[in-house]
Structure formats: structure tokens, C-alpha cells
Amino acid sequence: MASAPVFHKTEQPWPQWPCDSEEEVEAVEVVQASRKGTISVPISPGSRLYERAFSTETKQCSVSSHVVLQCGGLVLANGNEEQKHETYSEEFDGQKWDFFISHNWSVKRWQKFLALCLVWSGKKALIFCVCAQLIFFTLVSTGILPVTHSQIDGHEISIWCVGSCLVTYAATFLEHHEVLDLLGIPGYRIFLDKVCVDQSDDQRKRQGIQSITAFLYHSEALVVLYSEIYLKRLWTVFELTTFLAMKPEGQLVVQPVILGPVAVYFVIIQCLRIPEMFLVPMAHDQLLSLELLPALGAYGIMALDLLSLLLGSVFLRRWGCSRSGMAEQLQGFTFEAAECELPADRLEILGAIKELARREGLVPRDASTRVCAESFERLVHEIVPKRMAGAFRLTGITCQIACLMSLPSMALVLDLSAVRLRSLRSTQDAGLLLVMEILQDAMFEALMPISIGLAGIVTGIKAGSCCRDFFSITCCFLLLVLGIWVPGANLMPHLVSYLPGSEVTQVLLLGSILTAQCVVLYFLYFDRARRWLCS
DSSP: OOOOOEEEEOSSOOTTSOOSSSSOOEEEEEEOSSOEEEEOOOOOTTOOTTOSSOOTTOOOEEEEHHHHHHHHHGGGSSSOHHHHHHHHOEEOOSSOEEEEEEOOTTSOHHHHHHHHHHHHHHHHHHHHHHHHHHHHHHHHHTTSSOOEEOTTTOOEEOOHHHHHHHHHHIIIIISHHHHHHHTTOOOOEEEOHHHHSOOSOHHHHHHHHHTHHHHHHTEEEEEEEEOTTGGGBHHHHHHHHHHHHHOTTSEEEEEETTHHHHHHHHHHHGGGHHHHHHHSOSSHHHHHTOOHHHHHHHHHHHHHHHHHHHHHHHHHHHHHHHHHTHHHHHHTOOTTTSBOSOHHHHHHHHHHHHHHHHHTTSSOTTOOHHHHHHHHHHIIIIIHHHHGGGTSOSSSSOHHHHHHHTHHHHHHHHHHHHHHHHHTTTOTTOHHHHHHHHHHHHHHHHHHHHHHHHHHHHHTSOOOOHHHHHHHHHHHHHHHIIIIITTTOTTSOOGGGGOOSOHHHHHHHHHHHHHHHHHHHHHHHOHHHHHHHHO
16 A cells, blocks of 8 residues: 655756746655655646636637536536537637536446436426426316226326326426527536537647636536545545635535435336325225235235335435545545546646645745645535535435425325315315315425435434444335325325314314424524524
């Protein structure tokens, strides 16, 4: 195992790069298993890696967010770099890019595609899906839209809400960029390195790479597609720390790449709830009295649904283990130990860090390379964890993603409720019954992100043993069953019928439970509430 490089004074610098002052002569002693050498790490006078401004020769290009998401994120895959630049990049003479995407090319393209869908489409998908559910809920409950009947026990079935939710989700989450592009609505201006930097000419390629800091400075926000290798690679950490050094209050969007596939997986498996509505009766005694084939269908679809939730618990545990190890990864980071394919890149990055640290006032003007590197490492150790708090919160999952993961089950609850409200139209004095039904729906809807948040907490337990993993996955599975599967299950009894007291008392009780759920949601997902709780 190679020992850590040691910065020290030397009398002669490495002849390839002159030093940035006559008094300052520094070197890095790199001790490796196979060789030992001494090379200088001065600031290269030909380098512009630390400059905020573009050179007159630099070709400033951008790529539309619509293009980035086309064909499942085709431009995010490795290969055909020269063709990507010629086909997708646009010369851009503006002053600002909307987003600078910082990522690792070794991460699979579909993971990055789904992660970017969460960043740019997640909120739109959530809003449009909720609106579609409410519209169809109203149409079904008022009797405008028809319902069908189960062949098992004859109960009324509505799939309008869940069906519209799935169609809207697919259209807005996965394909909204195509629709906007057809309508002529421009996307965000994006900097994506291999697309925006000319790969066909070595000189122009070097000019583009040398302008990375300028691209960072002129970007409104930095999107970090976080993976387990992100903090191990020198270039990505350089991009992150340079952005924070130049723009301490700049917008930092951290999106773990694993959460995109996990969120889509939970939506897909909840499609199993639709056949469950037709195959499973509404009462336990009817389930027990089914004949062989209907019973196999009912038990089989429920077992498949629960097994898919168990697999989802394993995926969440994987994300939790990655999240729990991030603190150690951050605290142990050093630029010397970070992975870099080309030794020349490491030298140039260290030289750029030296000048950037001095210019941004992180160190005195005469600080050594080691002191400058340590100032950037402090950004990783102290500032990065705080700025990443939006993604790596207590639950490990934002409230928006938790709601996206449970959208079909939310729609299923509304479908069941719409059928019950449909039958109340002919009931006299149904005002309080209507209020109770709506409060019950709101309770079930709030329970889903709460259960996912609690599942995120238990899956974030530090990895260490098989028993710990088994406990974490089991607790997560039980929480998901309670919060996602039970509220929309056909066998779930009508909660209002089990509440004690008069109708007014029941309304007050349901309102109190819903209020308590809102408080739990606030403390689970919002940083300000947790800071108040811990103070």
C-alpha cells in the first residue's frame, strides 16, 4: 500500500513547470510501491484552471436539458464523445449557465437519467399527478364516471384515480422534456463536460478543460449526481470544492443516483395493486370461502405485492449503507489519496487549488501548496456535509421523493374512498360522514411519506453485521407494509366504523390524528424543525 505523499521544500523544482515566484520552491514527494520520485507542484503559468474568466480562444457551449434527457439520457453514456459535441452542443454567448452537472462517467447512464428526472421533473410530476387524482376522485364520487364490479364478490371498483396517476406520472416524469421540446419551450442551459467541450481537437479540448473553473463560476447552480465513487475521484471533488470556494452561497443540488431507480421501482410495483382490486374480496370471511383458483389468484397477487415491498426494503438498505458511510468518506478525504487517471491532471489541479485558495482568501498569499490543499480539504470536511444536508437528511429521502414513491397507493386510497362517497349521495345528513371520509383519506395519505421517512431512518443504521442488516430490512419492510400496502388494501376495514363516540367526536378524533401526523412530517423532513428540536 502506498504511503501518503508528503509536501516538503526542495532546492530544485520540477523543470517542466516553472514556479510562480522565485522565493517559493515546493515539491511533493510521492512514495509508491514501485518507485519514489520528487516533483514540484507550482502554479503553471500556462494554466487557466484557476481563472474565473474565459479566454478569448475558448469556445463557450451549452446543451439543453431536453437533449440531456432524450432517449433515456443517451448523452450521459460513455462513447461517441466527438459526435456528442458536434450533434448536441450549442454555442452560447450568454453570461450564465443554469446548471453545471458534476458526475462520474463510470456511473450507468440510466441511473443518472432517472436522477436528473428527479431534479428537473420530480416536482412537476408530483403536482400534475395529485391534480389528476383529485379531478378523477371528484368525477367518480359525484357519479359522473362509471365504476365496474368485481367478479369475486361483486363490490364496486374504481381505477380512475390510480390509472390517471400512472399515465400522468409516465408523461410528466419520464417524457415531459419531449413534450416541452415539441411545444418549442426551451430547456435549461446545461454544462456537461464531454458534450460542451470539443473532443475532436486536442487544443480545443485542453482549452475547454482549462475553463472548467470559469464554467463553474458562470453557472447558477451545481448539480451533484452523488454516487459511492463521487468523493473518491479528484476531478469531481475539485469541481465541488471550487464551486463552494468561489460561491459559498451558490445553489448546490445534490441528487443521489440510487434514489432515481428506487423511486421508479416503487411506482412500478404498486401497479400490482390494480389486479389486486379485482382478485381480492373486501372481507376476510369472503377470502376464506373462495374456491381454489380464485383463492390462488388472491393470495398470489398479495404475496407478489409484499415480496416486491421486501425487495424495495433491500434497495433502501443499500442506499442507507451508502449514506451511513458518507461521513467517514468525507472526513477521510485528501487530495493526495483521491483517484486520478493522469498524474499530470493531479499536478495541474493541485496548482490550481493553490492559486484558487489564495485568490478566494482561504489562505495567505504566500501559503504553501500543502496549506492551500488543506484549506480545500476543510471545505470537504466541514462545509460539504452541511451543504449536502438537503439530500442526506435524517430520513435520507426528501419529502418530495417520498411522495413520488407512494403516488399510486395514494391514488388507490382515493379510488376506494370515491366508491364509498358515491354510495353516500342518496344518504340524508351525510355532511359529517363526508368530512370523516375526507379526513380518513388525508390520514392515509400522510401516513405514506411518514412510513417511508421512518424506513429511511432505520435503513440508515451503520452497516456492520448480518444481524444489523436483517433488523434494518425487517423494520423497513414492516413500515412499508403499514404505510403503503395496508391503507389501500381491499381487506382494510373502514376505519371510521371502529372509532368510538358520536359523529362529532369521531371528526375531532380524526382531526387530532391528522394534526399529529402533520407535526411528525414537519419534524421528519424539514431541517428548521430538527434544529429547533435539538437546540
